[in-house]
Amino acid sequence: KEVWFAPSVREGARRWKDWYRLAIDSGIAPAIAFAKRLRKYLRGILASAIFPLNTSVLEGVNNRIKVIKRMAYGFRDSAYFFLKIKAAFPGKAR
Structure with missing residues (x-):
């Protein structure tokens, strides 16, 4: 959640890397699969720092x-x- 609400793209990328590392190192299969799945959408997730839009x-x-x-x-x-x-x-x- 902290990645989505990061004040900048750089800060969001840093938070993402920290979280991704934690998920992969956890050894928990669902967490690893979720992290890998989210990685495909990282560009859009980080774009929320530039364009904070909602519906x-x-x-x-x-x-x-x-x-x-x-x-x-x-x-x-x-x-x-x-x-x-x-x-x-x-x-x-x-």
């Missing part, structure tokens, strides 16, 4: 759209449905 905003938008969809049950006009979605998220117009 919470997207999940909130999807949830709001589902609520609008439930409330709009029976609307015949899909254009009106999309207008309701646009009205739910006021912001910059494209």
Whole structure:
């Protein structure tokens, strides 16, 4: 977990090497297999130090759209449905 929340890529790589060494030296087969499996994704894991993104905003938008969809049950006009979605998220117009 400390690798994902490292303040920099360099610090994340250092933490990763320490953890990987501990996992391999432990002699515990599942820990070794897990460490080797994670090694394939190291680049993406370390990228979280540069791009600390998550999906919470997207999940909130999807949830709001589902609520609008439930409330709009029976609307015949899909254009009106999309207008309701646009009205739910006021912001910059494209």
